[in-house]
Amino acid sequence: MGKMKRFVDMEYQRPDFEAEKAARRQYVEQIEQAKSKEELVDVIVKEDERSRMMWTMYDLAYIRNTIDTTDPFYEQEMSNFYKEIGELSLLGQQAEEAVLRSPYKSGIEEKFGPLPLRDMETGLKLMSPNVVEDLTEESRLCQEYNRLVSSCTAEFHGETCTFSTLFKYMQNVDRSVRKESFQVWASMYEGIGDRLDDIYERMVAVRSRIAEKLGFDSYISYIYTRFGRYDYGPEDVKKFRGYVKDQIVPVCERLFKEQAESLGLSAVTFYDEQLKHPDGNAAPTGTKGEMLKSAKEMYHELSKETGEFFDFMLEHEMFDLDSKPGKQPGGYCSFLPGVKSPFIFANFNGTSADVDVLTHEMGHAFEAYTASRIYPLSSMTWASSETNEIHSMSMEFLTYPWMEKFFGDKVGLYRKDHLIQALEAVPFMVTVDEFQHRVFEEKPDAAGRKKIWHELEQTYMPWRDYDGNAFFEAGGYWMQRQHIFINPFYYVDYALAQMGAFHFYRMMDEDPKTAWEEYYRLCRSGGSRGYFETLEYSGIGNPFCEETIRGIMEFLQSKLF
Known part of the structure; x- marks a missing residue:
């Protein structure tokens, strides 16, 4: 080029x-x-x-x-x-x-x-030649899904809102606004629910057909192989979900109970979960341009390497950050191999999540930028998916010392809330994972999928209360998780990686300089090692060992309570 x-x-x-x-x-x-x-x-x-x-x-x-x-x-x-x-x-x-x-x-x-x-x-x-048409069909279905969810908008308080921008109102200090925005948000999903069910039904069918034609006993076996999960299998993941249920869910229940007390409520509903403080959450104080300027200062102060990297991203404007109608929801980091450049895609909505993008996706981007300049093979730019998410999630913690640039005198609230939300997300992650395992094992119909989701919410998120919304109470909430549709079975990688990120958080708490040096060493490893070998190389505890989860939770509880 x-x-x-x-x-x-x-x-x-x-x-x-x-x-x-x-x-x-x-x-x-x-x-x-x-x-x-x-x-x-x-x-x-x-x-x-x-x-x-x-x-x-x-x-x-x-x-x-x-x-x-x-x-x-x-x-x-x-x-x-x-x-x-x-x-x-x-x-x-x-x-x-x-x-x-x-x-x-x-x-x-x-x-x-x-x-x-x-x-x-x-x-x-x-x-194999006999799955080419099926793979093409799977890609078409992903396009169909993206078109559908990207086309959804609703008028709310004088603003044309997408799913992303509407969600910010669920952090409003006025509970009636939170409830109203939730009802509109839920009705948007309910309005396309039948079409989402139809798309997913066809996705399950074509994915199962691909696995069968290739000689796998199930799509689960196929997707574990495709992800290169050489070190562990479904039974190991099942054990990990059990550790989450036994050791993380009770702590999250305690956190939500304390949150309810802080908000003056008997219990939190879904539309209360995002509001951590009665006078409002910490929110970034500047415009997008001011936030990018603060990020530039932050990355230059963090290290010479991150400073050079962020200058490169700014110079070539390798971002699209604003939420707008027609734009796919969510966020991601892509990579253009011909120019060795990452690209950051996001949907800013005026909440702390905007800053999270400038740390999480930048973790992905920095690793790819670094590794692509070391290894001559493009396949070695990225590590395994579980490791890739350690890069991104750890960057969120490693940038804690600079959060005052974004949140001013509310920086303390942001740091604690970010840590709490990082932990509270893990039960949801394993809910998504077990849901997909059961879908491909049991092949339920639309009503059966909702029933499975509802059961899993009661297991992993017993605090979840949709305040009588019939669609979500029946189990429709799974439809809002994009990964289930377009990146199946990936979501547990976030949960596994979060354990690695907590390792770096603990290390940063003890010795920030060493934490950065070890993180940079991990990024330089790129895709040269498998998952377990990378954990050992980086001194990160194996999340499939119960002792690892127990040690993490003991440390986190010392910080949270």
């Missing part, structure tokens, strides 16, 4: 897919013709560099499509990619087979460690 431009000025060009397929066929031949370890490694590295342009165009189209889901051009471009990716993936699989047949494949492990070869072996199980 030549000299790097600002994101808004980057030129999109649809890849020549036929030329791309020809290049991949040639790549297979080059692998087969390699005459030494060094030559094989060189072939792989050069192909990685060559293919970055296509993936940069893919990410450019994806980001712009999510920024404005009503734009027909990028909607069509994503459809074009989805039509072609199946055949391109099959050609990629042929290349992996050629590498694994090569007498010189040990050169790859010597150069990059064991993970690339292991991922290639796994990749052979995840693709």
